[in-house]
Amino acid sequence: MIEQTTGGCPFAGKTESLTRRADLLTPGLDITARGTLMQAQNYDDSRTILKDTAADQAGFLAGHAGNAQGAVHPPVLYMKGDEHTEMRRATAKYFTPTAVNSYGPMIAKLADDMLAELLRKGEMNLDDLSLRLAVQVASNVVGLTDSRLPGMEKRIEAFVSTGLDGAPDARNRVSPVRDLSMGGAVGLFFLLDVKPAIEVRKKAPKDDLISYLLERKYSDQDILTECITYATAGMITTREFITLAAYQMLQRPQLRANYVHGTEKERHAILHELLRLDPVVTMLYRKTAADTEIGGQTYPAGTTFAVNIQAANADPDIMGADAEAICPHRQLPRGVQPQGLAFGDGPHRCPGAFLAIKESDMLLRRLLLWNDLQIVKHPSVGYNEIVKGYELRGLRLRLGQGVKA
Secondary structure, three states: OOOOOOOOOOOOOOOOOOOOOHHHOOOOOOOEEEOOEEEEOOHHHHHHHHOOOOOEEOOOOHHHOOOOOOOOOOOHHHOOHHHHHHHHHHHHHHOOHHHHHHOHHHHHHHHHHHHHHHHHHOEEEHHHHHHHHHHHHHHHHHOOOOOOOOOHHHHHHHHHOOOOOOOOOOOOOOOHHHHHHHHHHHHHHHHHHHHHHHHHHHHOOOOOHHHHHHHOOOOHHHHHHHHHHHHHHHHHHHHHHHHHHHHHHHOOHHHHHHHHOOOHHHHHHHHHHHHHHOOOEOEEEEEOOOOEEEOOEEEOOOOEEEEEHHHHOOOHHHHOOOOOOOOOOOOOOOOOOOOOOOOOOHHHOOOOHHHHHHHHHHHHHHHHOEOOEEEEEOOEEEEEOOOOEEEEEOOEEEEOOOOEO
């Protein structure tokens, strides 16, 4: 827990990032060789790398992205150039503030239903609730709304938790058992969730991503890989952030009070600050397509960079001397976002950033309003090496006599 101090930010003190990975840090903040990779840890270098429009995506198992049998189009996560620009422009309409605000009633109903379930049962794991919310919200945007059986969130969780490592220098051992397990999980996701959605939209297109992909003549395999991308990069990450933000605020009564009684702008500022300190995706990877100058040094084409987002987000030259503290209204240089690089930057910046904060806020405020909300069991912290992100599991909450804050 953060040690309270009398000076500076009201929540200042020794860092209490719940997920800091010392094993991924290199000495200092300058670009440093780490194995076959060059690791960036200061904010300016990291942002320069991420904004390189010619660089290739090198993380999230990028080496396997084009190997899916029957796939013609790479998922948007791995696209570059004009094809990527066109796809991002066409799908941006699903993630604009106006579009996200239109999802408000749907998100509110889901959050209310989940809170009612917690009240009825008395105790539940928040990471289970947050997974369901993240999956159901994103499913409405993507178009995965016609599943043959319930439980899509568990099917998604099954193929994301494979034990593979998404780093470009990782040596993933071939395992027939693991390959069979992952193939089965993906197969069930396709047959029970993706294929029914495709069939419905072929007959009656809707205003969602799958309908747009069908309009572009995407095959079933192309649509499946795109849905897997959104499940991995979007649904799973939002789940983790909701759990982390709730846990941080449950341990800090004043921060929690400021959050639940604040305006939407003030609440979002707190969420952005928590995300800055604990970005869900810790590492991003890029491979340069041409000689590139970064920080006054030229790196040859083909250099693969590991960008440590957590370190960059705590760069004292940008975030201030109290960069390791929770301070929602810190003064930042022009052009620096309050969440730092937690949503990435450049051509592959997370398109669902506003949606992720919006849905997190709608569940968290409803939950944290209750004075008798108690932690029954603290979460364990693990890591998903495919997305290079943390996993908080087992945060069990109890809701008792129903007294609101």
